[in-house]
Amino acid sequence: MENRKIGVALLGLGTVGLGTYKVLKAQKDEMIHKIGTELELRRILVRNKAKAAAKVDDPELITDNIEDVLQDGDVQIVIELIGGMEPARTYIEAALRAGKHVVTANKDLIAADHGKLLDLAKQNHCDLMFEAAVAGAIPVITPLKQSLAANHLSEVMGIVNGTTNFILTKMAQEGMEFDEALALATELGYAEADPTADVEGLDAGRKVAIMASIAFNSRVSFEDVTTEGITGISANDIRYAKEMGCCIKLIGMAHSDGSSVEAYVAPMLIPQGHPLASVNDSYNAVFVRGDAVDNAMFLGRGAGELPTASAVVGDVFEVARNIRHGCCGRISCTCYKNLPIVPMDEVCSRYFLRVEVEDRIGVLAEMTDVFARHRVSVEQIIQKQKKGEFAEIVVITDKVREGDFKRAVKCIADKSGTRGIRSTIRVYTQG
Numbered sequence: 130m131e132n133r134k135i136g137v138a139l140l141g142l143g144t145v146g147l148g149t150y151k152v153l154k155a156q157k158d159e160m161i162h163k164i165g166t167e168l169e170l171r172r173i174l175v176r177n178k179a180k181a182a183a184k185v186d187d188p189e190l191i192t193d194n195i196e197d198v199l200q201d202g203d204v205q206i207v208i209e210l211i212g213g214m215e216p217a218r219t220y221i222e223a224a225l226r227a228g229k230h231v232v233t234a235n236k237d238l239i240a241a242d243h244g245k246l247l248d249l250a251k252q253n254h255c256d257l258m259f260e261a262a263v264a265g266a267i268p269v270i271t272p273l274k275q276s277l278a279a280n281h282l283s284e285v286m287g288i289v290n291g292t293t294n295f296i297l298t299k300m301a302q303e304g305m306e307f308d309e310a311l312a313l314a315t316e317l318g319y320a321e322a323d324p325t326a327d328v329e330g331l332d333a334g335r336k337v338a339i340m341a342s343i344a345f346n347s348r349v350s351f352e353d354v355t356t357e358g359i360t361g362i363s364a365n366d367i368r369y370a371k372e373m374g375c376c377i378k379l380i381g382m383a384h385s386d387g388s389s390v391e392a393y394v395a396p397m398l399i400p401q402g403h404p405l406a407s408v409n410d411s412y413n414a415v416f417v418r419g420d421a422v423d424n425a426m427f428l429g430r431g432a433g434e435l436p437t438a439s440a441v442v443g444d445v446f447e448v449a450r451n452i453r454h455g456c457c458g459r460i461s462c463t464c465y466k467n468l469p470i471v472p473m474d475e476v477c478s479r480y481f482l483r484v485e486v487e488d489r490i491g492v493l494a495e496m497t498d499v500f501a502r503h504r505v506s507v508e509q510i511i512q513k514q515k516k517g518e519f520a521e522i523v524v525i526t527d528k529v530r531e532g533d534f535k536r537a538v539k540c541i542a543d544k545s546g547t548r549g550i551r552s553t554i555r556v557y558t559q560g
Contacts, residue, residue, distance in 0.1 A: 133166065133454055134166065134167045134169040135166055135167070135168050135169065135205050135206060135449050135453075136169050136171045136204040136205050136206070137153070137168050137169065137170050137171065137204065137205070137206045137207075137208065138170075138172040138173070138174065138198040138201070138204045138206070138207050138208065138229075139169060139170065139172070139173045139174070139196075139208045139210065139447065140174045140198070140207060140208060140209045140210060140211050140217075140220060141174070141175070141209070141210035141211040141212070142173060142175050142181045142184060142185070142210075143210065143211075143212070144335060144433075144434050145210045145234055145434060145437045145438060145441065146210040147184055147434060148171070148410060148434035148435045148437060148438030148441075149208060149210060149438040149441045149442060150170075150184075150185060151434075151435070151438065152435065152438045152439065152441075152442045153168065153170060153442060153445075154186075155238065156442065157539050158445075160449075160472070163446060164446050164449045164450050164453065165450070165453050166449060166453050168206075168394060168449060169203075170187070170190060170400050171190065171201060171204050172190055172192055172197055172198045172201060173185065173190045173191045173192070174192055174193065174194075174195060174197075174198055175191055175192075175193060175454070176193060176449035177193075178191050178192070178193050187201035195220055195223070196217075197376075198224070199223055199224065199227050199229075202377075203399060204229060205229060205230060205452060206230045206231075206232065206445055206448050206452075207220075207221075207228065207230070207231050207232070207450065207550075208231075208232045208233070209221050209224075209226040209231060209232070209233040209234075209235060210233070210235075210441070210443060211235070212234075212235055212237065213235070213237055213238075214237055214238055214241070214524070215239055215275070217233075217235050218238055218242065221233065221235075221238070221246060221257075222246070222249060224425075225246070225249050225250050225253050225255050225257070226249070226253060227525075228253055228254070228255060229255065230255045230256040230257070230258075230448045230451075230452070230457060231250070231255065231256070231257050231258070232258045232259070232260050232374050232441060232444040232445050232448060233257075233258070233261075233262065234259070234261035234262055234437055234440070234441055235259070236262040236332070236336055236339065237335060237351075237459060238337045239259045239262045239335075239339055240262075240334075240336070240338040240339055240350065240351040241336035241350060241351055241352075243259070243339065243342065243348075243462075244342075244348045244462060244464060247461050248461075248462060248463035250458065250461060251429075251458055251461040251462065254457060254458045255457060255458060256447075256448045256451055256457050256458060257461075258423075258444035258445075258448060259339070259444070260310075260440040260441075260443060260444050261339060261437050261438075261440035261441045261444070262336070262339055262414045263289065263336045263415075264287070264289050264336065264415055264427070264429070264431045265291075265413065265429070265430050265431040265432045265433065265436045265437045265439075265440060266328070266429050266430045266431070266433075266435075266437065266439045266440055266519050267390075267413055267415065267427045267428065267429040267430070267431060267440075268427060268443075269340065269427055270339070270340075270343060272417075272427065273285070273340065273344050274343055274344045274460055275278035275460070275552070277417065277419060277422055277425070279421055280419030280420055280421045280422050281387065281419060281420045281421075282344045282345065282385070282417060282418065282419045282420075283384065283385060283386065283418050283419065283420070284382075284383070284384050284385075284416075284417070284418040284559075285340045285341065285344040285383045285415065285416075285417050285418075286380055286381060286382045286383065286384075286405070286415075286416050286417055287340075287380070287381055287405070287413065287415035287429060288378055288379065288380065288381075288405060288408050288412070288413055288414050288431075289332075289333050289336040289337070289381045289412055289413050289415065290327055290330075290332050290333045290336075290379060290381075290413070290431070291319060291411035291412065291413055291430075291431045291432050292314055292319050292320045292321075292327040292328070292332075292407065292411070293311075293325065293327055293328060293333070293358075293359050293379040293410045294378065294379065294408065294410065294411060294412065294413070295314050295317075295319045295410050296310040296311055296314050296357060296359065297362070297367075297376075297377055297378060297379065298409040298410050299313060299314075300362070300364060300367050301367050301371070301376055301377070302314045302368075302415060304364055305364070306363065306364050307359065307360060307362060307363065307412050309546070311328065311484075319411055321426075323499070328358045328359055328360055329356065329357075329360070330356035330357055330358040330359075330379060330394035330395070331356055332379070333356070333379060333381040333394045334351055334354040334355075334356040334393075334394045335351050335354075336349045336381055337349075337354050337381040337382070337383055337392050337393070337394055338350055338353065338354050338392065340381070340383055341352065341354075341383035341385075341390055341392045342464055343463060343464075344379075344383060344385075344417070345383070345385040345390055345466070345468060346463050346464055346465055346466045347385075347390060347464055347466040347467060347468040348464045348467075349383070349390060349392050349470065353390075353392055353470045354392045354393060354394065355392070355393040355394070355395075355473045356393070356394045356464075357393070357394060357395040357396065358379070358396075359379050359396050361396075361552055362377060362396055362552070362554070363551070363552065365480075365483070365551070365552075366481075366483065366552050367552060369483070369513065369523055370398050370481075372379060373398065373525075373532065374400060374401050375398040375399055375400055375401060375406075375467055376399055376401060376406050376410070377396055377397065377398055377399070377554065378396070378397060378399050378403070378405060378406070379394065379395070379396055379397075380394070380395060380396070380397040380399070380557070381394045382394070382395070382397075383451060383469065387400075388468065389468050389469050389470070389471050390468045390469070390471065391469055391470075391471045391475070391476050392470060393473060395554075395555050396554050396555070397554065397555045397557050398481055398554055398555070398556040398557060400557065403416075403557065404416060404424075404426045405426070406426060411430070411431065411432070412428065412429065412430065412431065413428070413429065413430070413431025413432075414426055414427065414428040414429075415427045416554075418559075419443075429456050433507065442540070448460045450480060464473055473531055473532075474530065474531050474532030474535070475530060475531070475532065476530070476531050477528050477529060477530055477531070478528065478529070478555045478556070478558070479508070479525065479526055479527060479528050479529070479555065479556035479557075479558050480524075480525070480526045480529065480534055480555060480556060481523070481524075481525055481553070481554045481555075482523070482524040482525075482526070482538065482550070482552070482553050483513075483521065483522070483523050483524075483550075483551040483552045484496075484521075484522050484524070484542075484547060484549070484550050484551060485516070485520070485521050485522070485547070485548040485549050485551060485555075486519065486520060486522055486543060486544075486546050486547050486548060487518060487519060487520075487546040487547075487548070488515055488518055488519055488520040489546065492520075492546050493510060493512075494541075495544060495546065496510070496522070496524070496541060497510070497560070499537050499540045499541050500526075502537075502540075503533050503534075503537035503540065504529070504530075504533050505526055505529045505533055505534055505537045506526060506527035506528075506529060507524060507525070507526055507527070508526060508527050509524070509525045510522060510523070510524050510525075511517070511523045511524075511525075519548050521551070525556065528558060534553075538550060538553060
């Protein structure tokens with residue numbers, strides 16, 4: 130095994146695929162020292178062979194037939210960077226059944242089917258690695274599975290979508306409204322032509338499902354994660370958050386007390402003293418709390434050609450080491466528990482509520498009565514500004530059940546003196 134090369138196939142030559150190709154080439158002379166053997170790129174699977182041929186130095190490796198990969202006995206590691214559910218799932222399953230190890234960055238597929246795929250990998254004595262599926266270049270999956278395995282983790286939360294973090298940063302630093310900041314993100318290439326998955330929290334939700342499953346040793350799928358985006362955040366919300374000593378971030382949150390799991394994505398007021406508050410622009414960060422480690426945070430580039438390729442090739446190197454030492458499949462699925470997911474109505478949070486009401490005597494008393502009837506404890510109520518016959522009121526609650534808070538807000542919205550509920554945003558509270 131010392132001198133035998135390990136064959137690799139690359140599925141997909143898009144942004145991350147091309148980045149992975151470049152990193153593998155750049156590491157060619159270092160591989161023998163880092164992993165004790167060489168990696169030989171043998172196949173590159175694409176849809177458009179002519180287009181792909183112009184991107185690489187070795188176009189003879191290009192194919193549009195998956196069987197060229199599956200039937201190549203010298204290909205031991207398959208790198209899936211096609212993305213999406215199909216044909217990626219079919220290709221990964223076929224590769225595992227053929228006894229080939231798989232490295233993927235496919236968050237959609239891993240969030241939905243990581244349990245089934247890991248079981249299939251175990252049955253075939255294969256490795257399935259997916260570090261790049263969460264937070265790009267930032268090491269998160271491996272630390273959760275290995276470095277922090279001696280902990281009972283209670284919280285994994287983070288900024289895991291660079292597009293929304295860029296938008297919120299511009300709103301905070303330059304006073305932009307959401308639409309203006311989104312337009313800038315699109316112009317600079319941070320946002321896709323259809324930004325729905327980012328701005329509605331769907332992308333972050335998939336990453337939360339993956340992190341929660343590993344952190345709490347219990348399978349959490351994307352369908353278990355409640356998602357809320359940032360389209361309703363305004364410059365006023367940002368300004369009021371600053372006055373409270375906070376910033377607003379789109380947070381992917383996973384929490385467990387050991388008997389159940391909470392998993393959701395939502396905009397959140399974060400105190401300026403929290404490590405996540407200083408994470409700006411397109412950077413990502415994941416914050417972890419455990420009984421032994423206390424607090425730890427991982428920070429870096431969460432997307433992009435080379436940052437994501439860094440995580441992909443890191444996994445490839447790890448698989449190659451396992452092949453060389455005959456220890457593949459040593460860490461398979463770690464979900465040995467079956468913890469229930471807490472319904473969102475039962476999740477407890479503090480809330481920031483901004484509401485516009487008639488500027489008359491008795492309105493505040495009516496609001497406090499509604500909160501009391503719905504068991505919502507109020508920390509403070511502040512009148513921020515007047516607009517003719519209306520006043521803008523900001524309410525900060527104590528920790529309350531989400532179901533109780535929603536019912537109280539609906540009741541207030543239905544009052545004749547209410548002009549409109551302008552925003553409701555969670556306020557981060559430890560535990």
